[in-house]
Amino acid sequence: MTRSLAKLVLLPWWTIQLATGAKSFLDNPLIGSSRLNALGLHVGRVRMAQWMTARRRTRLAAHLDPVDRDRFDRDGFVEIRDFLPAADFSALQAQVAAFHGASREMVQGHTITRRFAIDAQARRAIPSLDSFLRHPRWRALARYIASFDVEPLLYIQTILTHRLDGPPDPQINLHADTFYPAMKAWLFLEDVPAHGGPFTYVPGSHRLTPEREAWEKQRSLTVRDEECRMSARGSLRIEAAELAKLGLPPPRSFAVPANTLIVADTFGFHARGEASARSTRVELWAYGRRNPFRPFTGFDLWSIPGVVERRIGLRWGLRDRVARWIGQPWTSAGMKRPADD
Numbered sequence: 001m002t003r004s005l006a007k008l009v010l011l012p013w014w015t016i017q018l019a020t021g022a023k024s025f026l027d028n029p030l031i032g033s034s035r036l037n038a039l040g041l042h043v044g045r046v047r048m049a050q051w052m053t054a055r056r057r058t059r060l061a062a063h064l065d066p067v068d069r070d071r072f073d074r075d076g077f078v079e080i081r082d083f084l085p086a087a088d089f090s091a092l093q094a095q096v097a098a099f100h101g102a103s104r105e106m107v108q109g110h111t112i113t114r115r116f117a118i119d120a121q122a123r124r125a126i127p128s129l130d131s132f133l134r135h136p137r138w139r140a141l142a143r144y145i146a147s148f149d150v151e152p153l154l155y156i157q158t159i160l161t162h163r164l165d166g167p168p169d170p171q172i173n174l175h176a177d178t179f180y181p182a183m184k185a186w187l188f189l190e191d192v193p194a195h196g197g198p199f200t201y202v203p204g205s206h207r208l209t210p211e212r213e214a215w216e217k218q219r220s221l222t223v224r225d226e227e228c229r230m231s232a233r234g235s236l237r238i239e240a241a242e243l244a245k246l247g248l249p250p251p252r253s254f255a256v257p258a259n260t261l262i263v264a265d266t267f268g269f270h271a272r273g274e275a276s277a278r279s280t281r282v283e284l285w286a287y288g289r290r291n292p293f294r295p296f297t298g299f300d301l302w303s304i305p306g307v308v309e310r311r312i313g314l315r316w317g318l319r320d321r322v323a324r325w326i327g328q329p330w331t332s333a334g335m336k337r338p339a340d341d
Helices: 001-017 034-038 040-062 066-075 086-098 120-125 129-134 136-146 212-223 242-248 307-321
Strands: 078-079 103-108 109-115 153-161 181-187 199-201 261-265 271-274 279-288 331-336
Touching: 034 040, 034 181, 040 109, 040 136, 066 129, 066 136, 078 136, 086 129, 103 120, 109 307, 120 129, 120 307, 136 181, 136 261, 136 279, 153 307, 212 242, 279 331
Parallel strands: none
Antiparallel strands: 078 261, 103 109, 103 331, 109 153, 153 279, 181 261, 181 279, 199 271
């Protein structure tokens, strides 16, 4: 009786979530309903999100280099080497290496991800960030691929692979972040060797083809019962052997030199490559995701000057307050430098 009453109370909230980026097949019984998904609920949300993303991108395309647009539309990512002028990049490298600030860390398998918020303190300590943040090509790419004219979240990120214990890193499995297009970007501050766990992406996998649509529908029917919890929470995993059935090529691995920028749509299948030895990689990492069903590109309160610098701290702090109920994967790791062991 109590459970039935709880479901009745929560039903309006679960229904509202269908018009948002909510993606967990476990946390929302409507999203996870095999009966509704057999009738087309999941695929319908995927289709609608793609359609609205395309409309928003059309409005943002004027500021984008046509060559970048063609590359992205074809591959789902844009790779640009020697992105910043050499002097600007050298200054950025040195200032990031010397930065000492409050860090957060998340452990996934044998990998530690460390992040520092690019907030007002970081901007003062690393003035060379401006050469990146104000770069018109970066701003155009980030907005077009995210499909929103908003400021992406930006961090200094360090990937430390092969800690002494722990199972394999779940991020080495090919996956889509969510059911709709979203943007992630990396400006690598160090060379990324092939053995150091480079970013991996399946070219063209950002497109919603009939084969991808059929795959999405089939997965939506069974994913709640699968052992992979990350898939069940909406970040669907795929085996490399399945790619050919979807008409997709093998994954491409980005072993690239420092000062390479990659901006990608993470509806496309991607992963962190498996590192064959202990490694530490420092990078700028950006993330752009909004409600995929918003019809407009702007009007973002989080992008207002004075707020934008505080966003990450506010998000971390809020999650800390509710951690006892929903957990907090990003734990405070104290004052550190990005490359500290």
